[in-house]
Amino acid sequence: MTHNHYSELIRHVKNAAASDRSLSRRLSELISLNELVTSLQSSKRVDDVLDIVLLTILGEFPSRVGAMLIRDDGVWSLPRSKGLKSKPADLALMPEDHVLRHLERVVAWADAPEELQTFMTHAGFEWVVPMHSEHRLVGMIALGGCLVKADAEKCSLLATIADFAGIVLGNHLYRTHLEISNRQLQRRIFQLNTLYEIAGSFARCYEREQVYDVLAGNLMGHFFISRCVVIELGEHAGLAYVKGLRDDGSLPDLGTGISSLRRLAVRDQIDHEPLQSYMRPRRLKYAVTLEFDGQARAVVLLGSRLDGRPLQDEDMDFLNSLIHQAGTALENLALQVELLEKKRMEKELELAREIQQRLLPKVIPSIPDYDLSVEMRPYQHIGGDFYDLIPLSDGRLAICMADVSGKSLPASMIMSTTQASLRALTSFAGLSLVEIMQRLNAHIFESTQTNKYVTMFFAILDPRRNELSYINAGHNRPILIDAEGKSRELDCGGMVVGMFPSACYQTETVHFEKGADLLVFTDGLSEIVDESGEEFGELRLEQFLLQHRSMKSADELRCALVHRVLSFGAQKMIDDLTVMIVRRRAEDG
Amino acid sequence: MSELQVQSADKQLVHILYPQGFINAHTVQDFERSIQAAIDQQKYRILINCQSLSYINSSGLGVLMGVIEEIQEQSGYLWLSNMNETVYHIFDTLGFTHLFKVFPSEDEAIRASESCAEDES
Incomplete structure (x- = not known):
């Protein structure tokens, strides 16, 4: 039955029984429930759901204070409220889960567990109505300064509204989680693809600078970093690569001591004063070393993320993997040079042997x-x-x-x-x-x-x-x-x-x-x-x-x-x- | 034919790049050269029209990151438009859409650049 047909039917019944106040009241509740369900079904955003529910409740149960509390991943938030502005509810006072586990469908202050009472008193709530989704507490409707008496019928209506709201809210929260995981998953997939692609890019490098270019390009693109510098250590010591900042070419004597920053280090945590002083004016925030054969061969310096987020643990797997691959690429290049040298020697020997044979x-x-x-x-x-x-x-x-x-x-x-x-x-x-x-x-x-x-x-x-x-x-x-x-x-x-x-x-x-x-x-x-x-x-x-x-x-x-x-x-x-x-x-x- | 071709055009105040094909490990340097060429000519109001761009990898995004500071220092901008779903998805997955302005069409980007210019004057 469509919404229109349903409304039509209710209108007929309403007219027929207009004399009966109680019936009329129930009918009006039914209509408001019907409207609630219809609007909840069509609302796309959680905020809309909360608004609709809160307004419906305040309509049915006129009160000065009304709030929608949401519990997501065990954390309480208060995204929507009316009449609470000057005196925000203190969510830290919200009791532990076990206190809330066996609440009645509608809880008056007087019947609430003591811990919950503390919270309610502080916020000025007289009633709370828990919302569940698949037996999981997903939120609470809280009311205070109620202008009407809460009889059994009102309570039953409140509970019914909370039931609907709980299901819809639960679905929304679930969808939000799904979207977040989906996003994370896609990021991971993209990272994996990138790693796969980069492995190929590294394999095609025949100069160290190309290795740095591949590394810098991918790190910068992946983490919104706009500056990158690579300083080589050891036998090729010197500035090897600069991107995204003007290179004044000056490089302090870094001396020794950058022996190993195998894990990405933040500038202020680096125990190396010359390196810190180099990084600070150039707005370089992170440092990590490229290594092979257990030796640091180069130090990669990165600017901070343009989106303001710090590099986090979840980024580290990808970053470390890239750094490791770059180290391996450098090693391969070194081996290749050695191999070429050996081949050249062999060729010379071959030539000498030819000469020798010709002399016989x-x-x-x-x-x-x-x-x-x-x-x-x-x-x-x-x-x-x-x-x-x-x-x-x-x-x-x-x-x-x-x-x-x-x-x-x-x-x-x-x-x-x-x-x-x-x-x-x-x-x-x-x-x-x-x-x-x-x-x-x-x-x-x-x-x-x-x-x-x-x-x-x-x-x-x-x-x-x-x-x-x-x-x-x-x-x-x-x-x-x-x-x-x-x-x-x-x-x-x-x-x-x-x-x-x-x-x-x-x-x-x-x-x-x-x-x-x-x-x-x-x-x-x-x-x-x-x-x-x-x-x-x-x-x-x-x-x-x-x-x-x-x-x-x-x-x-x-x-x-x-x-x-x-x-x-x-x-x-x-x-x-x-x-x-x-x-x-x-x-x- | 190479995997990437980049045409360019100047419309009003905006220098528009039209990458066509794939920006990947093989072509990323061509892409970088075409952006660098614009900057070398002191064209700091750049729009990348992604109409014919089939794919961009993270080193391609790295190219954008590598020039963004210089462009912003010169009061320029680096905008994007006409992304297909794949390309938008890549930008969005990494969160680029929050950092770079993305327009549905080239016209809208050009109109936005005009109002930018009016604000300045």
Whole structure:
């Protein structure tokens, strides 16, 4: 039934029973209740509800003082009242919940619990009518200075009005709470989205300033902050970022002591006078440090919120998460720089290795009646071993194998120098082996640090006379095995190259018999160790050569030897490994 | 085409920016540049017409925060108009609508700027 139909009906009944005063009064109450419900249903705001209820009550129950008390979240408020202006009710006097739990539907001062009486007396209330919603006390209608007598009928009407009002009020309060939670929830969702988005933004930063820009922009936008400054600490100490204030560029010496403000600190609570003095004139209110590896790397300073609210606990999760992400982003940048540096080094080493490889002879010179095979395996990217085979104009062949002390780039440089010098020296006709070696020694001594040296086996093979003249400058002793299977070590020579400027060298010439094998190597071959730590050693090399004399070619012998040695050491090299086999064929070609 | 384009126009006393698209991590710097450009030309009465703005993130709002003090110091203003529901929601969620004046339409903002100017004179 619509409101109009209902009113119509009531009008009819009213007319018909106009003579009956009591009925008429009840009817008028009914009409006023009907109007109340209708207006309550259409009112959108809590204040409207309170107004309507209060006015209806004052209409039905004329009084000088009327008030609507609301209880929301256990807190009492007095949003609407009539006649109370000069003497506000003291809500602090409102009794505890348990006192109010079992009140009558309508409570006269005389029937009220003592605590409630105190409150009523103070405010000048004679009657209170509790309002409930789902058995929960949501408010009270209070009246004082009543101009009519409150009989049972009036009380019943008051109680009915309070019942309606309670339900509507309860719904309004519920809706308000819902809206508040909804808002909080949406703020949270927005924060989460922001965090997600920011994680991506940080990942795309390749400079520290970009990290600060992302951080500042989001903090400022999220918290209505219009000023932000970032000061870096430690190795990059200085003003790193300014937004929203004019930067005079001046930065006091902050010294030490901003070790950690892991939690956002308010200016006045910061125990650091220079920082405070920097912040005060610039109207910067908060400070927090960006950290990684347990070290503060930068301090972020923020102005106060433009909406005047302080930053609160509920903001801290979001803020801390942003700060943490920014710290991580800075760390990633630092790691990236390190990584790039490492990559650059690796590239350089790679280049050095390429140069080194290019210096090695590309083809093994072909010498009549002789069969040569050589292999070098670098241990790391570049090492200190090298060998060279230089055909001389008179048909002889210069053979060199060397091991430079140290590793990596410096060793590689010495190696290049040594090799270039040696090539130059051997190209002069008429220099003896000893002269070549002495000049090389003097040159290397001058061009390297004192603690750098080269061990070298240098020999000249004369294929017509089948003679090998050599100098062993502190190098692993090559093993020569003759046709009868007798072995000897080539150990004549002198000191390592480059250590003593006036070192003397001696040379020896040995006959290279048909079917003889010469093994020249570096310590990367002989000093390979097995799992128990035992070296392969020269003796095993010699035995191997003796046992494998029947092998058809130098290549085959070299491969088998390297395979054997690496198997012994479980494929673990200890240094560059260089092996050269020189064999004089058993039958002249 | 980039995710954000910002046109601008001067109507009466107001410098109007028309961001079109998304103000997010990728585009926020473009947005900042267009506001900064207005300020560099000493146009401190700025209206952002959000008609074609689909989204703004918190760093976009951060851009507004970063210039608001300078604009206010110059007796200017930074107003907003024509927000769609999404954008209004973002502004409202963070409480920006309490700090920044928001007009339903560009015309209303321009009328308001005129009465501002009259008050000054």
